[in-house]
Amino acid sequence: MPLVYAGVCSHAPGITGRADQADPVIREQFYAAFGAMGESIRASGAEAIVVIAAEHFANFFMNNMPSFAIGMSDSYDGPIEDPDWLGIRPFVAPGDRDLSERLIREVMKTSDVAYAEEWRFDHGIAVPLHFLTPQFDVPVIPVNINCQGPPLAPLERVWAFGEALRRAADAVPERIAIVGTGGISHWPATPDSGKINEQWDREFLDRWCGNDREALLSYDDATVYADAGQGGFEIRTFLAVSAAAGGAKGMVQFYEPIPIFAVGCTIASYSLG
Amino acid sequence: MSLYYVQKFLFQLNRDEALKVAYDRDREAALDGYDVSDEERVALVAPDIGLLYHLGVNGQILMHFAALHQIEWSDYLQRMRDGLAEHGPVREGVYAVTGYVGVEAHTASLANASNDGTA
Numbered sequence: 001m002p003l004v005y006a007g008v009c010s011h012a013p014g015i016t017g018r019a020d021q022a023d024p025v026i027r028e029q030f031y032a033a034f035g036a037m038g039e040s041i042r043a044s045g046a047e048a049i050v051v052i053a054a055e056h057f058a059n060f061f062m063n064n065m066p067s068f069a070i071g072m073s074d075s076y077d078g079p080i081e082d083p084d085w086l087g088i089r090p091f092v093a094p095g096d097r098d099l100s101e102r103l104i105r106e107v108m109k110t111s112d113v114a115y116a117e118e119w120r121f122d123h124g125i126a127v128p129l130h131f132l133t134p135q136f137d138v139p140v141i142p143v144n145i146n147c148q149g150p151p152l153a154p155l156e157r158v159w160a161f162g163e164a165l166r167r168a169a170d171a172v173p174e175r176i177a178i179v180g181t182g183g184i185s186h187w188p189a190t191p192d193s194g195k196i197n198e199q200w201d202r203e204f205l206d207r208w209c210g211n212d213r214e215a216l217l218s219y220d221d222a223t224v225y226a227d228a229g230q231g232g233f234e235i236r237t238f239l240a241v242s243a244a245a246g247g248a249k250g251m252v253q254f255y256e257p258i259p260i261f262a263v264g265c266t267i268a269s270y271s272l273g
Numbered sequence: 274m275s276l277y278y279v280q281k282f283l284f285q286l287n288r289d290e291a292l293k294v295a296y297d298r299d300r301e302a303a304l305d306g307y308d309v310s311d312e313e314r315v316a317l318v319a320p321d322i323g324l325l326y327h328l329g330v331n332g333q334i335l336m337h338f339a340a341l342h343q344i345e346w347s348d349y350l351q352r353m354r355d356g357l358a359e360h361g362p363v364r365e366g367v368y369a370v371t372g373y374v375g376v377e378a379h380t381a382s383l384a385n386a387s388n389d390g391t392a
Binding site for chain 2: 014017018056057058061062063080081082085120148149150188189190191193194225230
């Protein structure tokens with residue numbers, strides 16, 4: 001079936017772990033936007049959600065770091081972080097091994113990808129699922145793009161991977177939603193944690209909504225690092241969704257810098273038509 | 274420098290309950306098999322969050338090590354800042370310091386910019 005949903009959201013651990021320290025008015029507006037995103041996914045009739053995340057050394061390390069990986073299991077547990085620290089209780093999220101394998105085989109036709117039959121979700125997936133499918137009632141296909149341990153895949157390859165995911169999603173009979181998760185500008189877990197370059201974020205989101213391949217691929221890691229921090233490397237997950245959206249235009253449902261969450265909190269989606 | 278093995282130890286510690294138990298029982302012994310320097314060993318045993326950050330440990334790994342030691346978030350951030358003040362810039366890895374003013378001041382500046390219509 002053709003892809004039924006494509007969107008992006010933030011995943012910072014502070015969103016749930018430091019919720020009590022945020023301005024309650026802004027926090028609740030953000031949570032409501034997150035919940036509305038979940039409603040949109042449900043309304044699309046999605047039978048599985050492909051979550052493109054940028055995991056943080058929970059499953060993959062520099063001893064054998066894949067640029068791209070897809071989970072292939074019937075279930076995934078989490079969070080790998082301390083539940084009290086993250087503010088999310090232990091869970092088991094449903095997967096679909098058979099669907100994963102079909103998607104992986106299709107992606108492999110045009111993009112190299114690792115597969116993983118074990119995957120413990122960290123905040124990169126756990127935080128979005130906490131809002132999008134709090135009952136864990138929709139199968140999840142976890143996807144990872146290495147955004148943490150350089151060398152990182154060039155953005156052109158990220159784009160090709162996103163296109164491969166789209167071809168794969170369209171090729172299977174199930175109705176597939178794709179959700180990218182990550183930060184835009186941010187300096188997570190460093191002494192600069194809480195810094196947000198709002199101007200850079202808004203300019204990036206304009207480009208993301210316009211979904212012009214050339215404009216999105218004109219970023220490079222050196223300037224992203226300077227302007228948006230090492231957390232900005234996670235734009236790869238947003239770009240993969242852009243590629244998967246196949247030229248569709250986007251809309252930002254929510255954007256607001258929340259420094260205690262260490263990120264400009266974002267909910268956005270493409271109109272797939 | 275053996276930053277790779279410092280980070281590998283912390284990566285394993287973050288995911289392996291048995292290693293957490295071993296580390297809790299005997300921190301020195303838990304490091305057996307990891308090719309770390311004396312300086313790195315001291316930092317891992319103490320634990321010295323500021324020194325580990327200065328040595329180049331990725332914050333996405335280090336923050337879980339701090340949580341394991343019940344170090345609260347703002348304290349974790351301050352320990353890294355103190356480490357930089359004591360030891361100097363990060364020696365290795367992906368980080369450079371950007372002169373951040375802190376969450377409260379940054380929140381205030383965002384609010385001011387918004388009020389000015391400049392954000």
